[in-house]
Amino acid sequence: MAFLPNIGKAERHMLRFLGLEKLDDLFEDIPEEVRQRCCLDQVPEAVPEVVLWRYLNKLAAQNRAEPYRRFVGGGLYAHYVPAAxxxxxxxxxxxxxYTPYQAEVSQGLLQALFEYQSLIAELFDMEVVNASLYDGATAVGEAIRMALRVSKRKKVIVPKLMPPHRRRVLQAYTTALDCKIVEIGYDNRGLLDLAELEQEVDDATAAVYVENPTCLGAFEEQIFEISDIAHKKDALLIAYVDPISLAIVEPPGAYDADIAVGEGQPLGLHLGFGGALLGIFACKRKYLMKMPGRLIGATVDVEGRRAFCMTLQTREQHIRRERATSNICTNESLSAITAAAYLALLGPQGLRRVCEAVLANTAYLARRLNTLPGVTAPAFEGVCYFREIPARFDGWLAREIREMCIKRGIDPGLDLGTWFEGFERILLACTTEVHQKEDLDRLVSVLAELVR
Structure with a gap:
């Protein structure tokens, strides 16, 4: 077999076949102003792989980002992942x-995804769960679009205290649609203002979107009242929930949520540089045909044996094209299977123990922070907090506190001033079961040195 190099005569032949004169013509669609102009002679010479490996390990040894030194949450969390x-x-x-099209050679993968759907359906107390979306934020965007399709209305109500990254994704998902996004304020407990909500929900409202816990970590104790307000006007209730918390608190199905979404990263997925994440999406059965994403169903094969396959594919873009319920195609199958493994290994009691440990750490951290002079934790009182505590610092900006703590080798939390106007003095500290009492005491000790 002849070796065909991509140089000289072969290169000219390929360019001629493509109707081009030179290699640069391949890149003519790239605007001049965004093209990289650095010279290749600035790139260091290659080194043997073993030398590179030793160098990278030397760099990695400088990392000081142990989970017990980090108290940052904001949507993604450092939970312990069992080795199994x-x-x-x-x-x-x-x-x-990827979700497999060829069911006859993919029964193991299909069964694992079916088990993921079943586990989430039980955890969320919802009738239908898809095989995953990209992440929690895109699940919110898909839920809003689905609510607009189902209701044929054009108004969506969301909380003002909504994380900016979810808010931006929601805006991207709805910017080309003829719809109106209305923000509802919060009361003195940091929860949704029910009076304002009741005034805003009307016959034009497609959906009310609520987060439980809130982005400040507080359980939304008014969730049943919010559901009633939405359903009185035939609006859909969309609930964004934390899957770990559902081991103790009421699931979305209990308060009659029409669509339930969430971020599945806490279910066995390690923190990385932005991923991998997992979008959880569930809904009532009557909205099944309007639901985005892949669905795995149980059936029987030609020999009468139980089998699994992709089902109701006429909703999807590979068949319905521009009329599909969503553009999502390749999804987060591996993340979904990881979450299924995590839930199956822990079981209901194991998940409850994780949840109880998080609640205990949260309560302990709040008590300790509240002993510091000029610190109020939580910043909003009267509700139960899960995993995250907003702490208000009198005389200090959260940004300043965070910078000084990081210099001392500890990251105390999220500066809420980067999220919301007027929250510049509030630090959102996060704790999970990976933190021990001595870790929380160390955080408080470092903060005590700064605010004394």
Whole structure:
């Protein structure tokens, strides 16, 4: 077999075939102002792989980002991942982001995804769950679009205290639609203002979107009242929930949520540089055909044996094209399988123990922070907090507190001034079961040195 190099005569032949004169013509669609102009001679010479490996390990050894020194949450959280979960997720049979089209050769993967759907349906107390979306934020965007399709209305109500990254994704998902996004303020407890909500919900409202816990970590104690207000005007209730918290608090199905979404990263997924994440999406059965994303169903094969396959595919873009319920195609199958492994290994009691440990740490951290002079924790009183505590610092900006703590080798939390106007003195501290009492005491000790 001849070797065909991409140089000289072969290169000219390929350019001629493409109707081009030179290689640069391949890139004519890239605007001049965004083209990279650096010279290749500035790139260092290659080194042997073993030398590069040693160098990278030397750099990695400088990391000081142990989970017990970090108290930052804001939507993604450092929970402990059992070794068995990582082992299952690393199995070559599962390592794919794709949902298989060929059911006859993919029964193992399909069954694992079906089990994920079943586990989330039980945890959320919802009738239908899809095989995953990209992340929690895109699940919110898809939920809003679905509510607009179902209701044929044009108004969506969301809380003013909504994380900016979710708010931006929601805006991207709805910017080309003829709809109106209305923000509802909060009361003195940091919860949704019910009086303002009741005044705003009307016959034009497609959906009311609520987060439980809120982005400040507070359980939305008015969730049943919010559901009633929405349904009185035939608006859909969309609930963004934390899957870990559902081991103790009421699931979305209990307060009659029409659509339930969430971020599945706490269910066995390690924190990385922005991923991998997992969008959880569930809804009532009557809205099934309006639901985005892949669905795995149970059936029987030609020999009468139980089997699994992708089902109701006429909703999807590979069949329905521009009339599909969503553009999502390749999804987060491996993340979904990882979450299924995590839930199956822990079981209901194990998940409850994780949730109880998080609640205990949250309460302990709040008590300790509240002993510091000039610190009020939580900043909003009268509600139960889960995993995150907003702490107000008198005389200090949260940005200043965070900068000084980081210099001392500890990251105390999120500066809420980067999220909301008027929150510049509030630090959102986060704790999970990976933190021990001594870790929380160390955080408080460092803060005590700064505010004394």
């Amino acid at each position: 979960v990582d082992f299952i997720a690393a199995r070559t049979e599962f390592v794919t982001s």
